[in-house]
Amino acid sequence: MARDRNADYDFRTPVRRILIGVVGFLLLVIFLIWRIDSPRVERFRTAFIDRVVPNMDWAMAPVTKLADMVGGFQSYASLYEQNQELRRELQRMKSWKEAAVQLEQQNAKLLAQNQVRLDPKLTSVSGVVLADSGSPFRQSVLLNVGARDGIVDGWATMDGLGLVGRISGVGERTARVILLTDASSRIPVTIQPSGQRAMLVGDNTPAPPVEFLETPEQVRPGDRVISSGDGGIFPAGLLVGVVEADSERRLRVRLAADYERLSFLRVLRSHPAEEINEAGSLILPAFPPIQPAVTLPENAPPATVEPGDG
Template identity: 80%
Template sequence: MARDHRPDIDFRTPMRRILIGALVFVLALTFLIWRIDSPRVEQFRAAVIDRVVPNLDWALLPVTKFVDMVEGFQSYASLYEQNQELRRELQQMKAWKEAAVQLEQQNAKLLAQNQVRLDPKLTSVSGVVLADAGSPFRQSVLLNVGARDGIVDGWATMDGLGLVGRISGVGQTTARVILLTDASSRIPVTIQPSGQKAMLVGDNSAAPPVEFLEAPEQVRPGDRVISSGDGGVFPAGLLVGQVELDKDRRLRVRLAADYERLNFLRVLRSHPAEQITAPGRLIAPAIPPRADTLPAAEAAQQPEAGDG
């Protein structure tokens, strides 16, 4: 007896269509209800929100916990960064403490030598920079002090920290200052701590080069440059700047003076040092030895008194 083979009836497709249709209908109905501008509908919407939203706290709990965890991690990262910053500041403070101790020791030594006589003539006159009288080939400024203030050619000028230049041209009420960067500027300097003597040569650039070094290998970037006082051009010990290397590996000086803000300058009253050309009384003249202190052989050769 033949058996009838009927294909299985597939209910999935109709059920899927029914569910999709019902979902679209519910969404459309919700959209229409939410768009209807009516007091009753508004009350209905408020009732639905009051009924449904408070019951969704359990669903939002994981999100809330996750947000709290993220905020706690951010707070921990911020505390870690602050801790590291405090550690760095503590290391800097330890270094500053050591520097302060060294300075205190140096100050104590200087106080012990407070009887050292300083040059009373090394005073200063402050002046206001009137204008920049420079050019691409000459760099200088004008001051509102001159011969009436006792200004003399060749005196050094400084800003609040470093050497700026020298007086070159004095009028009755004004004076011109040739800057260290000018091409005609040549000043002898000393490089510390090596003690190397050199010449700072202006070349119309912001960082003049250092020339005539005896041992350039002993000079390092960051070394301190001060005026040497050789030749009596400038007083010794005036801060000039620090050594640096340019892109051509040439030694230059980063000037300590702020050339971008030259508003006030100090003119140092310096006077040439007294030249000692002859020996003083501290050097005793040669005295011939006495005969009674000579050996017997030399005493016999000495002429006796009364020989004729």
């Protein structure tokens, strides 16, 4: 077996060398033919190309397809890179758009706070929202104003567009605001134009329901809801929102305040009205005093008028 393998190896080696030599010779001949500058050789080259090249389309098809594939891949890579760059540019534009929208809304809130019309008896203190401590069970925010600024529990807060909540907890430098959406929030409201009195009850949803309506059929979606001032909890006439109906046809209030972006809040100083416990003295008009009537005794004779008396 070892001899047969050695014999095959000895036979294949010379054949391989002969084939390599023949191929090298042919390549050399083709090179020389293509390099010789002679009219006769040029005619030979032309005739050879006319005979061979048209019949070699089937052989050139894979090369053409491969070239097209390479060009298509290069175009795809270029398009992919352009697409990625456009995506990055779009992401940057989205971030700039979001920043512009936030600045626009913040500017609108500040302008609304400057132009808000309140009762002349009311004054206000503006504060910045430090943190949002909202949760599924409690919704509130913290302000950077507190007892040093004269803040008192129970005062109403607005964002320039509508009522937000009330102060519930005051520190020296901060105060907590319970939002109208909190489950512990209950405020009396008036629904216009019907004038219905109701109670806005927070339930930890963006649109709290309206309860204790006497005649709900007089209330329509789109009616304005304002604070009624009953109980002295909030000043009367503060905008709360508009009425809307949910899928269960339950009346709810779409709040006017933008709870998604609470940046600045205005705390309304609403001092309680002075109570009158004592009755005041009655002031009579300045008429001349009335003379008391003269009473005659029962046995007195009737008075007679003499002639000539005036």
